[in-house]
Amino acid sequence: MSAFSAIGEDRETDRDEFTPGIEPQATWCPGCGDFGVLKALKQAMPEVGKNPDEVALFTGIGCSGKLNSYFESYGFHTIHGRELPVARAAKLANPELEVIAAGGDGDNYGIGGNHFIHTARENHDMVSIVFNNEIFGLTKGQTSPTSPKGHKSKTQPSGSAKSPIRPLSLSLTAGASYVARTAAVNPNQAKEILAEAIEHDGFAHVDFLTQCPTWNKDAKQYVPYTDIQQSDEYDHDVSDRQEAAEIMYETESKLYEGEVLTGRYYVDEDRPSYQEEKAATGEMPDEPLAERYFDEDAEWERTADELLDYHK
Amino acid sequence: MTGQELIWRIAGGSGDGIDSTSQNFAKALMRSGLDVFTHRHYPSRIRGGHTFVEVRASNDEVRSRGDGYNFLLALGDSFARNPQEEAYYGNEEVKPLSENLHDLREGGIIVYDEGLLEDDEIADLNLEERAEENDWHVYPLNLREIAREHGREVMRNTAGVAATAALLGIDTSYFEELIQENMSGDVMEANLTVLEQAYEQVSEMDQSHDLQIPEPEGHDEDQVLLSGSNAIAYGALDEGCRFISGYPMTPWTDVFTIMSQNLPKFGGISEQVEDEIAAACLALGASHAGVKAMSGSSGGGFALMSEPLGLAEMTETPLVLVEAMRAGPSTGMPTKPEQGDLEHVLYTSQGDSSRVVFAPGNLRECYDQTRKAFEIAYDYQIPTIVVYDQKLQGELRNVDESFFDREPNGDPGSVLTEEEIAEAAHHASGKFQRFQHEPEDGSNVSPRSVPGQKDGRFLATGNEHNESGHISEDPQNRVFQMDRRLGKLDDIRTDLDENASHQTYHGPEDADHGIIVWGSHQDTVFEAVDRLNDDGHSVKALGVSDLMPYPVEEVSEWLESVDQALVVEMNASGQFRGLTQKEIGRFGPKLSSLLKYNGNPFEPHEIVEGFESSINGEELAANNMKYVPAAGD
Ligand SMILES: Cc1ncc(C[n+]2csc(CCOP(=O)(O)OP(=O)(O)O)c2C)c(N)n1
Ligand code: SF4
Numbered sequence: 001m002s003a004f005s006a007i008g009e010d011r012e013t014d015r016d017e018f019t020p021g022i023e024p025q026a027t028w029c030p031g032c033g034d035f036g037v038l039k040a041l042k043q044a045m046p047e048v049g050k051n052p053d054e055v056a057l058f059t060g061i062g063c064s065g066k067l068n069s070y071f072e073s074y075g076f077h078t079i080h081g082r083e084l085p086v087a088r089a090a091k092l093a094n095p096e097l098e099v100i101a102a103g104g105d106g107d108n109y110g111i112g113g114n115h116f117i118h119t120a121r122e123n124h125d126m127v128s129i130v131f132n133n134e135i136f137g138l139t140k141g142q143t144s145p146t147s148p149k150g151h152k153s154k155t156q157p158s159g160s161a162k163s164p165i166r167p168l169s170l171s172l173t174a175g176a177s178y179v180a181r182t183a184a185v186n187p188n189q190a191k192e193i194l195a196e197a198i199e200h201d202g203f204a205h206v207d208f209l210t211q212c213p214t215w216n217k218d219a220k221q222y223v224p225y226t227d228i229q230q231s232d233e234y235d236h237d238v239s240d241r242q243e244a245a246e247i248m249y250e251t252e253s254k255l256y257e258g259e260v261l262t263g264r265y266y267v268d269e270d271r272p273s274y275q276e277e278k279a280a281t282g283e284m285p286d287e288p289l290a291e292r293y294f295d296e297d298a299e300w301e302r303t304a305d306e307l308l309d310y311h312k
Numbered sequence: 313m314t315g316q317e318l319i320w321r322i323a324g325g326s327g328d329g330i331d332s333t334s335q336n337f338a339k340a341l342m343r344s345g346l347d348v349f350t351h352r353h354y355p356s357r358i359r360g361g362h363t364f365v366e367v368r369a370s371n372d373e374v375r376s377r378g379d380g381y382n383f384l385l386a387l388g389d390s391f392a393r394n395p396q397e398e399a400y401y402g403n404e405e406v407k408p409l410s411e412n413l414h415d416l417r418e419g420g421i422i423v424y425d426e427g428l429l430e431d432d433e434i435a436d437l438n439l440e441e442r443a444e445e446n447d448w449h450v451y452p453l454n455l456r457e458i459a460r461e462h463g464r465e466v467m468r469n470t471a472g473v474a475a476t477a478a479l480l481g482i483d484t485s486y487f488e489e490l491i492q493e494n495m496s497g498d499v500m501e502a503n504l505t506v507l508e509q510a511y512e513q514v515s516e517m518d519q520s521h522d523l524q525i526p527e528p529e530g531h532d533e534d535q536v537l538l539s540g541s542n543a544i545a546y547g548a549l550d551e552g553c554r555f556i557s558g559y560p561m562t563p564w565t566d567v568f569t570i571m572s573q574n575l576p577k578f579g580g581i582s583e584q585v586e587d588e589i590a591a592a593c594l595a596l597g598a599s600h601a602g603v604k605a606m607s608g609s610s611g612g613g614f615a616l617m618s619e620p621l622g623l624a625e626m627t628e629t630p631l632v633l634v635e636a637m638r639a640g641p642s643t644g645m646p647t648k649p650e651q652g653d654l655e656h657v658l659y660t661s662q663g664d665s666s667r668v669v670f671a672p673g674n675l676r677e678c679y680d681q682t683r684k685a686f687e688i689a690y691d692y693q694i695p696t697i698v699v700y701d702q703k704l705q706g707e708l709r710n711v712d713e714s715f716f717d718r719e720p721n722g723d724p725g726s727v728l729t730e731e732e733i734a735e736a737a738h739h740a741s742g743k744f745q746r747f748q749h750e751p752e753d754g755s756n757v758s759p760r761s762v763p764g765q766k767d768g769r770f771l772a773t774g775n776e777h778n779e780s781g782h783i784s785e786d787p788q789n790r791v792f793q794m795d796r797r798l799g800k801l802d803d804i805r806t807d808l809d810e811n812a813s814h815q816t817y818h819g820p821e822d823a824d825h826g827i828i829v830w831g832s833h834q835d836t837v838f839e840a841v842d843r844l845n846d847d848g849h850s851v852k853a854l855g856v857s858d859l860m861p862y863p864v865e866e867v868s869e870w871l872e873s874v875d876q877a878l879v880v881e882m883n884a885s886g887q888f889r890g891l892t893q894k895e896i897g898r899f900g901p902k903l904s905s906l907l908k909y910n911g912n913p914f915e916p917h918e919i920v921e922g923f924e925s926s927i928n929g930e931e932l933a934a935n936n937m938k939y940v941p942a943a944g945d
Contacts, residue, residue: 004764006732020782021743039764056601056763061774068771071781074763076600076627077773078593079619085590089597089605091553092581097601118586127784160692219772283576289554290602290762292579293724298721301578303549308713311536312343 005052033210036184060103081112141215345528388428427456547682608634673834690725819852
């Protein structure tokens, strides 16, 4: 048996395999958009031919962070805003793992904004699903970085003076090589986009619009939406950065006026992933690092011999 | 220290090559067969400012900074000599003569660079009179001129080393060798010429001093000149650490740099990331995926790691962190040592902590305890912290090469193989029980799998969780899991007691008095203890290097055997004494403290004085230290 025989295992998987053995009682509110992410993700897995043991799912904290309680795979529910740095090291340690990171808009655009920028900038090969419900869900409805200007919450009773962050433009500028937006209300598009994002070699940012009927009273704002790939009105070359930037800007402005555009915005197939970049500098091992610890023939060189000469 | 000694101090501005010159000087003396030790003093600036390095050399073992020094090589500051440079480097005057004279011993030698020191600095000093009073032997030399004539101005350091050799009777061949090894072409040739010319010129001068280089007795083994940071990094590499993530912060940067330069050669990965939170998270992610990983920082950066550290505890993910202390609070004094982060390291992060803390007391322990930190982290699935300070980080010392000749260890600790996972006890649901309440081997360590292994799926979460890792607030499960996680500390304590106790005993076993020390001042205290015993006192010392779990039994036994004990540490509140009292409260009335927190490490004589005044009940004469009597005194 090899050390990681689940990886690349050639077998058909079924979406039900991604459902935990003992179904934990789902603690999301009825009607929560998070169910849509879970469903789309489970459906995407057989599509990309992955089995639960080769998938490592890293989540942040919040309602969104509970994703891996209901998704069967190797899971790491980390801390608020930090799923990306944990995830990217796992990918470096074992590039053969399918690494998925998921968190809320609070996780990725707020507290962990720095990690989001740098993970995108470095173009780590992973998917980052951001549950964008324009609110802090788990802590009971405070204003989040994507809440609209003027949004009233218990902590901003007179309405937020801050303009919302522009997540698509942000990740594009930072360096993400795949940027898309989808919505929980559209399971088919969501599944397709997630499958595509998983197969993409590089940082794939999926801003996932999820309604929060409990705290965000405009929860239904994401219906109806327009799929830009299906619409004649919105036609742009997804590999063209400038065109992508323009349409993102437009989309992000319109979102708060009620016109919801979803779909692929930017896909750069040519940009090497971080692992490849790092390999090019000679600082990335050829074989997955994690394998070495299980390889009986691995040579563990004595550092002493090589390094001490310098100190003599 | 019974033999003869030279303590050579080279002083000038930061950026003047003081550091590299002193390193080579130390290496040359080591190669000649002497024991060496360096002490570095530098301000928090890149160029300019008052800097010195001392090299202490003897034919006997040297393991600490000495008392004062007996040879001063005062080089001027070569920077900021025109307005443009001044704007860049600042105009703080560097006064290598006046700033250093107070520690120069009687009978000492002064060499200063006439070409670089301002006339008025020298005039203001009253040097002649003071030299007579203290029996100093002063040699003004135009080192800059010699360097210019035979090479370039920057080579005045070489001229200074040559002058030292000529005055002390050191064979210059060791310096020649080092120049040949480290340089090439014209630069090498010019340096060799400067060395030779300066040596000849100074040899021909009239010399009035007695000080000479100690007669080398030679080493039995090949020697290497290392810092504590080297030893920590090499310990990590030998123990199979192949992943490091970090963000620069003095003095942690040292270990991070050494690791980054070497890891790729051994097939490992180094990542400089956006901040310290990310750094700790990356190490955690790599470890979760099955690689031996490490991160670290200094005070402020370590504060940012507090939450990931707790996550490692709760998810039982092995993690090794290094905390390189500098004087705090906040950014404090970036280039000055202090042992002020002990409580930070022991208690930071929320909840009841389950972590292991080691504080190496010398170079060898830096290597050994780093190895042990990995072993414990990966065997027991617990974060371990190696805490050391700017003193151990910066000082160089020679040790036998053979000491480091250890077998590498690629064992991933408690991770199961796929065969073992297949055989592991499974719950009715068919799920792997990553956080079993009662692991089958009777230990508190539950079996671990890593992502990608067949049928080893589990959820790691910082929330309280049940046996398969799912979030649970079930009261009974909570108690089981807490008890098991904390129970590991008792197992580790037993393991350390039986196999790898890092406490060091020094001095006569039946001594009446004791001195306790932790971390970087261990050897300074041992040297002081030797002196105290030579002077007729009855003292022994205990160096405690395992801090958590605390070696209760060993320290208790030792404390039973003395009338009273002085705890020596470099902070203002006596943190280690506090820890000892917390762990073994009944000794409170026996413990008093000698504290220093002005940014400069203890010199052995200071500990001697502190001890003497403590047992005589006298007030401490030195105002750079503080004595805190035992509670109830
Ligand atoms: C360091 C830290 N600060 C604050 C919290 C409290 N907290 C938990 S979830 C959350 C906000 C979550 O919002 P978001 O990321 O948008 O996720 P959602 O719940 O909406 O899915 C906060 C502030 C925390 N757990 N950790
Ligand atoms: S609070 Fe909002 S985000 Fe959280 S579970 Fe309920 S609906 Fe979903």
